[in-house]
Amino acid sequence: MSIEPVLARVDRDLDASLKRLFEFIRFPSIGADSAFNKDTRACAEHLAKDLKTMGFDATVRETAGQPVVIGHRRRAGKPHVLFYGHYDVQPVDPLDLWTDPPFESKVIELDGRKVITGRGSCDDKGQVMTFLEACRAMIAETGDLPISLSVMIEGEEESGSTNLPPFLEANAEELKADLCLVCDTGMWDPNTPQITSSLRGMLYEEIIVRAADRDLHSGMFGGTAQNPIHILSRIVTAMHDENGRILVPDFYQGVHETGDNRKAQWEALGLTEEAYLGTVGLKYAAGEKGRTLVEKMQARPTCDCNGIWGGYTGEGTKTVIAGEARAKISFRLVHDQDPVAIQKNFRAYVESMIPADCSVEFIGYKGSRAVQVREESPELKKAITALKAEWGTEPVILGTGGSIPIVGDFKRVLGLDALLIGFGLDDDRVHSPNEKYDLKSFHKGQRSWARIIAALGS
Amino acid sequence: MSIEPVLARVDRDLDASLKRLFEFIRFPSIGADSAFNKDTRACAEHLAKDLKTMGFDATVRETAGQPVVIGHRRRAGKPHVLFYGHYDVQPVDPLDLWTDPPFESKVIELDGRKVITGRGSCDDKGQVMTFLEACRAMIAETGDLPISLSVMIEGEEESGSTNLPPFLEANAEELKADLCLVCDTGMWDPNTPQITSSLRGMLYEEIIVRAADRDLHSGMFGGTAQNPIHILSRIVTAMHDENGRILVPDFYQGVHETGDNRKAQWEALGLTEEAYLGTVGLKYAAGEKGRTLVEKMQARPTCDCNGIWGGYTGEGTKTVIAGEARAKISFRLVHDQDPVAIQKNFRAYVESMIPADCSVEFIGYKGSRAVQVREESPELKKAITALKAEWGTEPVILGTGGSIPIVGDFKRVLGLDALLIGFGLDDDRVHSPNEKYDLKSFHKGQRSWARIIAALGS
Numbered sequence: 001m002s003i004e005p006v007l008a009r010v011d012r013d014l015d016a017s018l019k020r021l022f023e024f025i026r027f028p029s030i031g032a033d034s035a036f037n038k039d040t041r042a043c044a045e046h047l048a049k050d051l052k053t054m055g056f057d058a059t060v061r062e063t064a065g066q067p068v069v070i071g072h073r074r075r076a077g078k079p080h081v082l083f084y085g086h087y088d089v090q091p092v093d094p095l096d097l098w099t100d101p102p103f104e105s106k107v108i109e110l111d112g113r114k115v116i117t118g119r120g121s122c123d124d125k126g127q128v129m130t131f132l133e134a135c136r137a138m139i140a141e142t143g144d145l146p147i148s149l150s151v152m153i154e155g156e157e158e159s160g161s162t163n164l165p166p167f168l169e170a171n172a173e174e175l176k177a178d179l180c181l182v183c184d185t186g187m188w189d190p191n192t193p194q195i196t197s198s199l200r201g202m203l204y205e206e207i208i209v210r211a212a213d214r215d216l217h218s219g220m221f222g223g224t225a226q227n228p229i230h231i232l233s234r235i236v237t238a239m240h241d242e243n244g245r246i247l248v249p250d251f252y253q254g255v256h257e258t259g260d261n262r263k264a265q266w267e268a269l270g271l272t273e274e275a276y277l278g279t280v281g282l283k284y285a286a287g288e289k290g291r292t293l294v295e296k297m298q299a300r301p302t303c304d305c306n307g308i309w310g311g312y313t314g315e316g317t318k319t320v321i322a323g324e325a326r327a328k329i330s331f332r333l334v335h336d337q338d339p340v341a342i343q344k345n346f347r348a349y350v351e352s353m354i355p356a357d358c359s360v361e362f363i364g365y366k367g368s369r370a371v372q373v374r375e376e377s378p379e380l381k382k383a384i385t386a387l388k389a390e391w392g393t394e395p396v397i398l399g400t401g402g403s404i405p406i407v408g409d410f411k412r413v414l415g416l417d418a419l420l421i422g423f424g425l426d427d428d429r430v431h432s433p434n435e436k437y438d439l440k441s442f443h444k445g446q447r448s449w450a451r452i453i454a455a456l457g458s
Numbered sequence: 459m460s461i462e463p464v465l466a467r468v469d470r471d472l473d474a475s476l477k478r479l480f481e482f483i484r485f486p487s488i489g490a491d492s493a494f495n496k497d498t499r500a501c502a503e504h505l506a507k508d509l510k511t512m513g514f515d516a517t518v519r520e521t522a523g524q525p526v527v528i529g530h531r532r533r534a535g536k537p538h539v540l541f542y543g544h545y546d547v548q549p550v551d552p553l554d555l556w557t558d559p560p561f562e563s564k565v566i567e568l569d570g571r572k573v574i575t576g577r578g579s580c581d582d583k584g585q586v587m588t589f590l591e592a593c594r595a596m597i598a599e600t601g602d603l604p605i606s607l608s609v610m611i612e613g614e615e616e617s618g619s620t621n622l623p624p625f626l627e628a629n630a631e632e633l634k635a636d637l638c639l640v641c642d643t644g645m646w647d648p649n650t651p652q653i654t655s656s657l658r659g660m661l662y663e664e665i666i667v668r669a670a671d672r673d674l675h676s677g678m679f680g681g682t683a684q685n686p687i688h689i690l691s692r693i694v695t696a697m698h699d700e701n702g703r704i705l706v707p708d709f710y711q712g713v714h715e716t717g718d719n720r721k722a723q724w725e726a727l728g729l730t731e732e733a734y735l736g737t738v739g740l741k742y743a744a745g746e747k748g749r750t751l752v753e754k755m756q757a758r759p760t761c762d763c764n765g766i767w768g769g770y771t772g773e774g775t776k777t778v779i780a781g782e783a784r785a786k787i788s789f790r791l792v793h794d795q796d797p798v799a800i801q802k803n804f805r806a807y808v809e810s811m812i813p814a815d816c817s818v819e820f821i822g823y824k825g826s827r828a829v830q831v832r833e834e835s836p837e838l839k840k841a842i843t844a845l846k847a848e849w850g851t852e853p854v855i856l857g858t859g860g861s862i863p864i865v866g867d868f869k870r871v872l873g874l875d876a877l878l879i880g881f882g883l884d885d886d887r888v889h890s891p892n893e894k895y896d897l898k899s900f901h902k903g904q905r906s907w908a909r910i911i912a913a914l915g916s
Binding site for chain 1: 658660662669670671672674675676677678679680681682683684685687688690691692694695697698731734735738739740741742743744745746751754755758759760762763764765766767768769770771774775776777778779780783784785786788790813814815823858859860861
């Protein structure tokens, strides 16, 4: 099959595909807010209907939360691919910071680039449509796809995909495939595609340290009563040594050293601390001593206190000794680190720092393991070749520091390896006002997917 | 002069004196809340009028804030005493936790004791009236007071006495006296009077640590960006060593060791950690190792973090690295510690812990030195004898851990030593709903003041 007619079709149909994206964005499918349940469901139904027009056997499926859209376009004897994305979007407040209405998408000029405006224009409606429009062009031009394709587009990604793992388990037979494609990540830069080779896992814990059974007057009790803020500060401080190494016992079990070859590739990216951190007003990379910036960004585990509070936090002075203090602490995990073991060791470590007269309570949130893409798979090689053909440059193969826990569930429940390819850019403002998606990402992204699908089917 | 007829008059007039206290409490003189400015001023005017009925040359005097009530009843050749108290009261919210209306004072039975209800019943309207009713009985019975008396009752004690030091400075000539009496402290227990021999000073600082110029995603920046909560936790932790000693350089300059004699007196009080801390759900005294409980309560300096906050403090999880984090830190000072020097050393110490890429800002609040009552003064001896005669037991001479900064200003501006005697009890719930004052405190307090005034004038 020659890909050229399909690419020409993508080019020719760009305006029509844009109109379909605008229509998809128009649904305020804020899945996390039940006030939008009707719109969220309408969005799912719209999507299923659209899939049917492309010849998919598509259904809107119930979960305990928002529905999942499932579509199959099976071809016996062909490699079976499961495409994953989400149709729910983040809330839009503060609304007054939006220059254009968040659900009336259009193309505007921004800093010399053409961009698609609106909530979900990138995350993830734009990325989902980038893939589906590639399929549509291919079907229109060649009459079929060269692969057996199932799509699963969920409505709760922005609220933690709570109901998707049970859905996977209940429908494992139906959803089994050879490979999973995920289109929810980004490019290295506006001209260089990226294949995301790993995702960090996550462990999130809340700690409550309690001392006196009420807030105390520091004149009466200063110097005699335990101050839970002091104890909590000691705990947060005791998470790292002076070289930035994490001190939770056995924490580094399952962390692997990166090979020299891979490290050299990262060095070749030429990313400087000043370039990476300069965008947020910083200059010098913190964290573990003796590790390179790119290594720290995605191949090393971390521990961060994400929130701390206790005592008087209003204006002026109040001489109080708090009865309790709280902190939220999260770990990003890599390679084979086990969140269950780390949670256990973390809690024991914290408990060892609680003096008599004080107590600690933990609130645990769901942990997830890191995800590693198989490095030497034929599918990965095909995707590399396809992306290079489209963009004229070798794609960057690099992990991301973030976490997409559901990808771990694909592996665990369905035994599926994932290929994470996306066309978002660092300045897309996903989750913020004025989210956008470059028209070039949408256009060349479709062409990229067409090439990848053709390669996977060959 | 025999004191017995005056004491009999106090006993006889108790109901009438109670009625006058109820009337005083009826004004909602919440000086810190400008919505109550009219009531606060009406309260001051009521008080001045009442002083006039007792033969005082009384006036309501303006400041930049709430007015001060000044009254003089001078007698040439007699020791001149300045009595200090305040007519402003704390706010009453949460109102629904009050069993009886806060400004409709009455006597009720509580745990077998008769108590006076209402906001200000103890702090400080009840204590002020305890003194003034003693004067009234003495004047009624003997025609005069044996001392030259000035009273200064302010309206901003609960909001930091902001405008009183300039008032003292502007009226120093008029207010000069031989001794200052302060009636805003407590008894050792319901049967044992106390003379407060020292007040701790105070230094209060707010720290803001800043890193990135916005909140960051911990997936993107975890392991590479400075986390200001970690830095702030290190700072709070670095305030104390493992023995509870404060690590700010030169912090202990001006702190004196307590003599063995005095320590033995404290030991004889028989106060156990369990008794003192048990009331707030604790058992073991924290703070400096190797110091006794009573020493730590009032003769040693302290450092407490009174509030800390940064990052995500809502429900559930948010994987954010905060742009800034804040803490409020206060020091209680003793003896000759200098708050100005300590502020300078504290700030330099904190700055030494701020890494490149981060910055720190300080918000400083007014500091005050500790106040020490002259131990061997004849006035102190007279007060001890008078209190022993009334209560049948030696009064406890002990410092308090709290601070009344204005007492330091009396010394600084007017050169006045203070004698701090009060009849509040630990369970009076000052500053809280259901504030009360024991009828016994009001009654025997008047008798105590009558004896003290007689002794001071002899």
